[in-house]
Amino acid sequence: MIDLLSYGAFFLTMALTYAVICLGLNLQWGQAGLFNVGVAGFVAVGAYVSAILTTPPVDGRIGGFGLPPLAGWLGGGLGAGLLCFLLGALTLRLRADYLAIATFGAAVVIQLALLNLEGLTGGPFGIGFIPRPFGGLAGEPGLFAAANLGVLILLVLACYLVLQHLTRSPWGRVLRALREDEEAARALGKDPVAYRLQAFAIGGFVMGLGGAAQAHFIGFIAPDNYLPTLTFQVWTMLIIGGSGNMRGAILGAVLVWALWAVSGSAVSALFPSGQQARAASLQLVLIGVALSAVLLLRPRGLLGEAGTLRSPLRRADRRDTAKISQGQKTNA
Amino acid sequence: MSADILRVSALAAGYQPDLPILNGVDLTVRDGEFVVLLGPNGAGKSTLVKCIAGLVPVHSGAIRLCGEEIAAVPAHMKLRRGLAFVPQTENIFARMTIRENLQLAAQILPKARRAGRIAAMYDTFPDLAAAPGRRAGALSGGQRQMLAVARALIVEPRLLILDEPSAGLSPLMVAEVFERLRAINGAGVTILLVEQNVRAGLEIASRGVILVEGRVAHDAPSGDLAGDPVVAELYLGGKAEAPA
Amino acid sequence: MMLQPLMDGLVNGAIIGLGAIGVTLTYSILRFANFAHGELLSWGAYLALTVSAALGALLPGLGTPIGPFSFGWSVPIALLASMALTAGLALAVDWLLFGRLRQSGAAQIILVMASFGAALALRNLLEFIYTSSPAYFTNELQIAMKILPGLRATPDQLLVLGLALVTVVLTHLLLTRSPAGRAMRAVSENPALASLAGIDTRAVIRLVWILGAALAAVGGILSGVIVQIRPTMGLDLLLPLFAAAILGGIGSVPGAMIAGLTVGLAESFAVGLVGAEWRAAVSFVILVAVLILRPQGIFGKAMA
Numbered sequence: 001m002i003d004l005l006s007y008g009a010f011f012l013t014m015a016l017t018y019a020v021i022c023l024g025l026n027l028q029w030g031q032a033g034l035f036n037v038g039v040a041g042f043v044a045v046g047a048y049v050s051a052i053l054t055t056p057p058v059d060g061r062i063g064g065f066g067l068p069p070l071a072g073w074l075g076g077g078l079g080a081g082l083l084c085f086l087l088g089a090l091t092l093r094l095r096a097d098y099l100a101i102a103t104f105g106a107a108v109v110i111q112l113a114l115l116n117l118e119g120l121t122g123g124p125f126g127i128g129f130i131p132r133p134f135g136g137l138a139g140e141p142g143l144f145a146a147a148n149l150g151v152l153i154l155l156v157l158a159c160y161l162v163l164q165h166l167t168r169s170p171w172g173r174v175l176r177a178l179r180e181d182e183e184a185a186r187a188l189g190k191d192p193v194a195y196r197l198q199a200f201a202i203g204g205f206v207m208g209l210g211g212a213a214q215a216h217f218i219g220f221i222a223p224d225n226y227l228p229t230l231t232f233q234v235w236t237m238l239i240i241g242g243s244g245n246m247r248g249a250i251l252g253a254v255l256v257w258a259l260w261a262v263s264g265s266a267v268s269a270l271f272p273s274g275q276q277a278r279a280a281s282l283q284l285v286l287i288g289v290a291l292s293a294v295l296l297l298r299p300r301g302l303l304g305e306a307g308t309l310r311s312p313l314r315r316a317d318r319r320d321t322a323k324i325s326q327g328q329k330t331n332a
Numbered sequence: 333m334s335a336d337i338l339r340v341s342a343l344a345a346g347y348q349p350d351l352p353i354l355n356g357v358d359l360t361v362r363d364g365e366f367v368v369l370l371g372p373n374g375a376g377k378s379t380l381v382k383c384i385a386g387l388v389p390v391h392s393g394a395i396r397l398c399g400e401e402i403a404a405v406p407a408h409m410k411l412r413r414g415l416a417f418v419p420q421t422e423n424i425f426a427r428m429t430i431r432e433n434l435q436l437a438a439q440i441l442p443k444a445r446r447a448g449r450i451a452a453m454y455d456t457f458p459d460l461a462a463a464p465g466r467r468a469g470a471l472s473g474g475q476r477q478m479l480a481v482a483r484a485l486i487v488e489p490r491l492l493i494l495d496e497p498s499a500g501l502s503p504l505m506v507a508e509v510f511e512r513l514r515a516i517n518g519a520g521v522t523i524l525l526v527e528q529n530v531r532a533g534l535e536i537a538s539r540g541v542i543l544v545e546g547r548v549a550h551d552a553p554s555g556d557l558a559g560d561p562v563v564a565e566l567y568l569g570g571k572a573e574a575p576a
Numbered sequence: 577m578m579l580q581p582l583m584d585g586l587v588n589g590a591i592i593g594l595g596a597i598g599v600t601l602t603y604s605i606l607r608f609a610n611f612a613h614g615e616l617l618s619w620g621a622y623l624a625l626t627v628s629a630a631l632g633a634l635l636p637g638l639g640t641p642i643g644p645f646s647f648g649w650s651v652p653i654a655l656l657a658s659m660a661l662t663a664g665l666a667l668a669v670d671w672l673l674f675g676r677l678r679q680s681g682a683a684q685i686i687l688v689m690a691s692f693g694a695a696l697a698l699r700n701l702l703e704f705i706y707t708s709s710p711a712y713f714t715n716e717l718q719i720a721m722k723i724l725p726g727l728r729a730t731p732d733q734l735l736v737l738g739l740a741l742v743t744v745v746l747t748h749l750l751l752t753r754s755p756a757g758r759a760m761r762a763v764s765e766n767p768a769l770a771s772l773a774g775i776d777t778r779a780v781i782r783l784v785w786i787l788g789a790a791l792a793a794v795g796g797i798l799s800g801v802i803v804q805i806r807p808t809m810g811l812d813l814l815l816p817l818f819a820a821a822i823l824g825g826i827g828s829v830p831g832a833m834i835a836g837l838t839v840g841l842a843e844s845f846a847v848g849l850v851g852a853e854w855r856a857a858v859s860f861v862i863l864v865a866v867l868i869l870r871p872q873g874i875f876g877k878a879m880a
Contacts, residue, residue, distance in 0.1 A: 033685065035688055035689060037611070037692060090864060090867050090868065091867060094867065094871050096684060096685055097608060097609035097685065097688045098609075098822070098867065098871075100609060100611075100685075100688050101818045102863065102864070102867065104611070104814070104815065104818075105815050105818070105860040105864075106860070108815050108857075108860060109856070109860045112854060112856055112857050115853070116853045228811070232692075232693075232696050235689075235692070277708065278703070278707060281700040281701075281703035281704045281708075282700070282704050284696055284697075284699075284700035285696075285700040285701050285704060287697075288693045288695070288697030288698075288700065289693070289697050290693075291689075291690075291692070291693035292673050292690050292693040295677065295682075295686055295690050295693065296673065296677065296690075385772060386771075387771075387772075406776075407768075407771040407772055408770075408771040408773075408774050408776045408777070409774075411773065412774060417772050419768075419772065422766055422769060423769065425761075425762055425765050425766065426765070427761070427765050428758070428761065428762070428765070432758060436755075436758050436759070436762055436773055436775075437773050437774075439755050483773065487774070
């Protein structure tokens with residue numbers, strides 16, 4: 001019973017770290033319509049910055065400042081946010097999918113850096129001994145698990161409330177207006193690039209925060225945790241939950257993480273050890289198909305926000321018809 | 333009694349299903365006619381011709397070209413049925429040369445006729461023949477309109493529809509474009525022209541149709557419309573001209 | 577000494593260029609960055625591998641190396657078959673996914689996202705079918721010949737260069753001189769006007785997929801002949817493909833090839849300077865530099 005409870009707590013804590021990442025992505029995509037293909041990279045930056053700031057000093061590795069976890073989390077968020085800001089500044093004035101290409105490239109380079117900058121990142125072996133919040137409780141597994149879960153619940157709640165407040169503020173309304181009808185918003189004197197850049201950077205901060213929290217919860221990180229598969233997972237969570245909707249993002253994270261865990265253990269139970277790698281690739285095929293199918297069949301996700309994901313074509317038509325009805329008024 | 337080239341009946345159309353811009357338009361264009369489509373801004377003139385060309389979805393009603401229903405025919409098949417449309421803006425391929433624009437337009441013709449039709453366009457529009465290798469984007473406003481008209485005429489359409497070819501041109505250029513249109517009509521091509529300037533439109537066309545709020549408000553020979561005191565009051569900005 | 581990276585870079589760059597042509601065509605005509613394009617290279621290579629293995633099993637004579645090359649006639653036959661099969665695969669994905677999204681009027685970025693999902697599914701399907709261990713068209717070893725002092729190349733490498741060059745010239749002629757090419761450029765510039773000019777945009781879109789996928793198959797197969805075949809080869813090439821397509825200017829076929837060669841050469845020389853482990857970062861550096869200095873690319877028109 002205790003085992004089951006502590007497994008439940010472990011599972012939920014892990015799912016909630018994804019929920020934080022997912023909330024960050026939701027600000028970028030759901031609210032601002034910015035497509036980030038490098039989620040794994042930004043999560044990795046958050047995790048590694050926090051790990052370097054908080055781990056005890058190690059010979060032969062830069063970092064190990066032994067700072068408290070909270071400072072690490074803040075640093076991780078800032079690191080990822082700054083990187084998002086730079087990439088956004090580089091591409092947001094250009095075509096919409098240049099941002100996607102640039103974030104994809106950034107994730108590739110971050111992965112390379114994790115592997116090759118051994119003096120900073122520990123190379124392929126990663127960084128261990130990342131201090132866990134409430135490490136002092138490690139002797140009592142039940143209490144320890146509950147405390148960790150509590151921290152993550154607080155973090156998710158804080159992110160949720162802040163982001164919800166942001167999206168309901170005038171700032172959030174402008175952001176959505178830009179996504180729906182850039183020209184109209186521009187006509188009101190709003191600079192789309194500035195708003196999008198802010199949203200992208202804040203989203204990156206939240207993503208980094210999620211990565212940092214995850215690192216401290218697991219206690220050990222390595223480049224293999226941050227492969228493109230992670231990006232796919234987070235995207236699936238957001239799309240399934242419904243982009244644009246903060247609660248959907250959290251629900252999607254928990255749901256997809258559960259599906260992932262269940263199908264993962266099914267794979268290891270059903271397939272002989274030699275075939276498990278193949279079976280795992282089938283699992284990813286299904287994720288890819290599911291992602292495409294949701295886009296096709298239920299583009300607003302399970303808990304979607306009404307009126308999202310309109311096509312630019314229809315937007316243009318609306319402008320056209322708006323012009324025409326305006327003309328009628330003046331001429332009537 | 334000449335045959336109907338175009339017959340639009342009870343046409344309702346718009347970009348969105350719940351927002352019709354045309355509310356039951358009836359319009360007939362007979363063989364050899366030169367009809368001008370007039371009306372205030374936002375009356376639906378552009379929408380009507382775009383709809384006939386297949387760029388705006390039809391909600392209900394019929395569009396017949398030479399007796400055949402074409403409302404459901406995709407835009408790219410309409411040219412093959414003899415309907416050519418020249419949009420108001422972006423009506424040439426600016427990144428291609430003049431020659432390529434014409435070659436592209438001639439592509440739906442049988443191979444044997446292509447070269448002859450392109451040569452015929454160079455004869456009709458000597459400006460284009462001067463430098464066929466020039467990028468179309470580098471042409472002046474008037475030359476662009478000539479190229480756009482040539483692109484449409486190359487396939488010898490039965491009906492030529494033009495959406496405000498005079499927009500943005502100097503008065504001198506407008507006069508020249510209109511002169512060309514008159515000659516094209518004289519050569520037997522039926523024309524439906526959208527025009528903002530009521531006086532100029534009625535001067536060149538044989539019949540005028542005035543569209544108001546998505547419906548046909550007036551449909552009469554140009555002379556009658558120009559002399560109609562109501563029309564004059566509403567659309568000509570003042571007193572009627574002396575009846576012709 | 578300085579010449580050897582030149583050869584390696586050109587060979588690699590030619591393969592990147594072949595892939596980048598497909599990316600640039602899809603981007604300019606279907607108007608989205610196709611993240612699944614790399615998978616067309618992988619699928620092209622694996623389909624050819626399968627056909628060539630089947631041919632070799634049926635007619636062992638086809639496996640005997642042709643002249644100085646490492647492979648037998650089964651490979652060129654498989655290349656043609658794979659071009660057709662990969663084109664079929666691209667058309668199937670378009671029919672299943674992209675075409676439906678276009679019909680529903682989905683935003684461009686939704687297509688990018690769908691391509692991302694399709695890439696994941698296609699890549700892992702390969703891994704499921706063929707496992708992740710590398711495969712080879714042939715086990716023959718080739719001795720590099722001395723061409724110039726300090727420059728050695730295998731016959732295979734020279735063939736790749738020659739074949740890539742011929743393919744690019746043919747594609748360029750097709751686009752600039754043929755009615756089909758004119759129609760493609762017309763749709764790329766203004767789809768609505770193209771349909772008014774009597775062009776069936778759906779047919780043009782099919783043509784883009786066929787052309788892009790066939791060239792991707794050639795690129796993937798050549799990469800397989802020179803290096804090896806892996807399910808992740810397309811993913812690894814994706815960043816160089818995008819970098820080359822943007823550097824060359826979206827929509828420009830010669831631009832994509834010249835930029836592909838540039839990326840290949842830059843990778844090859846950078847490896848000599850900073851080590852092979854940083855190879856994948858070279859494309860990113862080029863991408864960032866282009867976006868800062870000349871976002872429309874070398875041969876691109878300035879964007880409004």
